[in-house]
Amino acid sequence: MPTAFSAVFWHNTVLIFLGSNSPLTTHTVLKVESLAFERNDAVLFQPVDFELKAGEALQILGVNGSGKTTLFQLLTAILPSSSGQISYCGQPLSDCRYEYLSDVLFIGHQSGVKAALTVEENLRWMSPNNTSCEKISAALEAVGLSEYAQIHCANLSAGQKRRVALARLMTAQAKLWLLDEPLTSLDKQGVELVERCMCQHLTQGGAILFSSHQDLAQVTTRNYKLEPVVEVA
Amino acid sequence: MYFDSLQQLMSMNGHGIYVWSSFAISAVVMIGLIVKPLRQKQAAMKNIELQIKLQASKQAAKQTEVADAPHS
Amino acid sequence: MNFNLQWTWFHRLGSPRWFYQKTQRWLPWLAIATLALLVTGLVWGLAFAPPDAKQGNSFRIIYLHVPASVVALAGYYIMAISGAVGLIWRIKLSFMLMRSAAPIGAALTFIALVTGAIWGKPTWGAYWVWDARITSMLILLFLYFGVIALRHTYSNNEAADKAGAVLSLVGMVNVPIIYKSVDWWQTLHQPATIKFTGAPSMHPDMFAPLVVMIIGFYSFYSLALILFARAEILRREYRASWVRQLVTNQPAEK
Amino acid sequence: MANNLSGGFKAYLHRDLLIALRDRGDLSKPLMFFLLVAVMVPLAIAPEASKLSAIAPGLIWILALLATLLSIERLFSEDYADGSLEQLLISPNLLMMPILGKITAHWLVIGLPLTLLSPVIAIWFSLPISAMVPMMLSLALGTAVLSLIGAVGAALTLPRQGGVLLALLVMPLYMPVLIFGSATIQAAVDGLNWLAPLAMLAALLAVAIVLCPLAISAGLRIAKNG
Structure with a gap:
């Protein structure tokens, strides 16, 4: 075990030396590689790839019916994905299911x-x-x-x-927040409250993945467009 | 052959009606089990052909749109 | 639990395309074998076998009743196991096989029940007798109806397949319990009725056609299962390119 | 940091009992059904004690079975509708304990009162007093098995609430319980040894406790994406 540790340490020092932009402190909380899901024998959306680091908020954009809710159900391990891999802090989900689900807050x-x-x-x-x-x-x-x-x-x-x-x-x-359209049917004051909570959560090193039609300027770090597979039939 | 005439085979001294009726019902159900999937396959084939034509006509419509779009 | 196996032959076995092409060649031979077995078995049983001492000729219904009930019960296990394979290794083809096995099993159980009822008339004077074997067969029919009816609760195919697999597994656990408890119940109420399937104690040339008929019913079951599965593959894989290509270049194919 | 949702058996038992006791109306419907149909029997068949006691064992059990079937559907449907089932599925712990907690709550609310109420019907059907204890024992064990197997049907037919489909799914699986339950009372009435069928009921209960939660958790996950 010690050899692996030093290898990692050595690797990081090389990174710093080369001045790579990934800061040492933040690690990737959630990593999704070419995630796909089939419903009624049809692929729902183009393979999804993104990475969520601590302190970041990722907004999922997509027209209605592009599978946003299904994506959240895949991320909360309610649905088994047809292909692709979800990993939490470097470990694939199937190995660290208990830790992952203890650290997730989902509001659908x-x-x-x-x-x-x-x-x-x-x-x-x-x-x-x-x-x-x-x-x-x-x-x-x-x-x-x-x-x-x-x-x-x-x-x-x-x-x-x-x-x-x-x-x-x-x-x-929970460290990782998964919010599926938290702002629906909320008045202005409610929206401000949610934004304040999200900012506070980010400053404390939490990560947020949310979908919404309104854009929350001071919270969102990046956004990810979900392209539905256009069904010709 | 146990029975010496066709007529005896039919009557089977009284029990023929039961034997042959159960035979007939089983035959009907089993033939149904063969015919039904074949007809389902036929329907699925036709459905796919329909879709292929539909897709072809949609692509054709798209090409014509693209073709005359730059002129107007 | 995406527990995906890398055994290539196992995965190739699971691809609907491989199944469709493979069975394309098997079908004619299987059909001929089934027809031959059933015809010889029936002619032998109905025309050549000697009648039973007590029951006379009505015992000849055994050549339809026993094979149907044996294959119907085995069919339930085949359906449950293919459902389990689908659930564990997530192979779509085995879900399709499960879905096709349900109506065939139900139809064979229905045949077993009808022939059993008709057989009851000459031997016991009543169309319906609560004999242990027939009662368990009736419960099995409702189990089949349950699996078939469950399909309509789910809008998407994947969920419907998984639910059907879970229900048939629950059913598989219960089938032996049901059969044993009905037998126990029978000893409680009517100890002295003849057992229906007294097959081994029968006269050899009464028993021989029965074996032929049972094998004939098993090959009939596989023939019907393959036909149903092929229709199911076309119905569900209509987006796949090989299906479209199959349809376009052989539109005239039967 | 397992939060309350994964509290498991006690948490869900407490919560479901609280909810069940809050809307009393829901609670009494199956019990009223149990008594009401029992009243219909002498009117429909025959008031004579000899005839009634002949069919009483089986009838008491059929009524208990139908009353449980009537009430089992709402076990998961409320959670499915208001979203707390989704939160349950996301909890890190296995689903087994919460499911057993909910089913125990259902049994305490439906099964136990049925058992305690059954002497009333036994007297209506002029069942001998000696058969009273075996009847209540068999009903106590049997209604638990009925709740467990019924919960499997409820989980599998969750997306579409139709009583008939649930009954069709679950009835064949109820047959062994019905056979051994009514046999226990019949043996007690005839003065035979009623412990044997009762032991079989206990065995069915043991099997159901172990296997049913597996099928139910699979059914709940499937229903979520149904």
Whole structure:
């Protein structure tokens, strides 16, 4: 094991010496190589290739139906990919599934809020076990739902349910955020709140992969266009 | 042959009706199991031919568009 | 679990194109063999074999009932195993084989049930008798219907295949349990009924046509399975270039 | 840093019990169905005690089976609709424990009350008192197996909620449970040794606890991309 370590060390020093632009501190959090997925015997999108480093936010662009949601389901290992490889911190996903999924926060189109539970119970359920009460109430305060804390989510509007889901951003300890269109049905104030959370997460060395039709100037580092395979039939 | 005449073979002293009816039903079902996939294959072939024609006509339409686009 | 094997022959085996071309050559021989086996078996059984002492000639239905039920039960296992192969190694062809095996199995189970019911009339005087073998066969028919009906819950083919494979595996685990519990249930209620498949104790030249018929039904099963699978390949691989080329240069092919 | 979602058995058992107890209406429907259909039997068939007690063992079991089947569909459909199933699938831990937690909650809410309610029906069908304990034991074990096997059907028919398809899928798999369950009560009524069929029911339960969660987790993953 020590020989491998020194090789890596030696390799890095050579890099610095040659002045390569990849800074020593940030390592690639998520690496996707020629990922493809077949649905109904047809390839959904052109093979996907990108790399996400710590402290970066990558925006996935693509017309409706270009397979953005499917891409997120592939990245959260719900769907097995037909071909291609996803690796997390250098390790292929099939080897480090536990570490990867412990470090991922995914918010999709559905808010995942149980109607029979109260707002506070829902947030406690969706947040990590050791979250303190103050953190929960602070999160609810930030999304403006603190006075709804004891109300059952059944009598909440869709927008409010969305905010309960987004309150998770404040209580989450996950490094990698996968957000599938977090800004839908949110008012201006909600959008600012999400942007603030994302910036704060990036400064703390987290990584974000999100899809959205609005462009968040001060958050996005790069974006990646998803080309759907045009089906002639 | 156990039965000495065709007529006896048919009647099988009383049990013929059961034997031959079960034979007939099985034959119908088994022939169906052969004919159905062949017809499905036929339909799939026709469907593919249709698509090839569709694609060909679409490409042809695209070429004509490209051809006269630069003039106008 | 994308556990992809690099055994080339195993993967070549899995490609629908290889299967389609290979079976193109096998089909005529298989058809002739099936026809020959079935005709000889039936003529031998129906016309030449001696009648049973107690049941008289109605026992000749055994030459249809027993082979159908044997192959129908084996067909369920074939369907479940090809589903499992599809799930583990993610080979699309084995999902297609599973999907084709379901209707054939259901049809053979139906034949077994109908011939069993008709056979019951002369021997026991009633079209439907809750004999252990026939009851288990009826439950097997519903298992088949379950696998066939499950297809319509899923919009895309991949999910439908995987769900069908999971259900047929669950069914495969349950089939022996069902057969044993129905047998146990039978001893509880009607201990003294004749067993249907008293094949080995039969007179040799009654038993010989039965063996021929069973082999005939197995080759019929494979013939039908290949035909269904070929239709399925064309239906699902219509985008593949080899399929289009196949259709264009031989439009007249049967 | 396993968050609450992967808390596993206790967390999901607690949550599902909380949800089930919150909307009481949902809870009582299968029990009402169980009693209501039991009332129909003497009206439809015959009120005489001799006739009723002859068919009572099988009938009690058929009612319990139908009541479980009626309620099993909602086990995963709410989670599938509001997205918490997606979060469950993303949790790093195996799906086995949360699934067993949910099914235990379902059994506590449906299976156990059925078992505790069954003496009422036994008296209606003039079942001998000696058969009361074996009946409740067989129902307690049997409804657990029914919930487990029913959950497999619920997971596989998740994308399209149709009661009939779930019943078609699950009924053949219920046959062994039905056979041994009603045989236990019948043996008790006839004064024979009812421990043998009961032991078979326990064996079926053991097999179901081990194998059903595998099929259910596979079914849930498939349903997500269905």
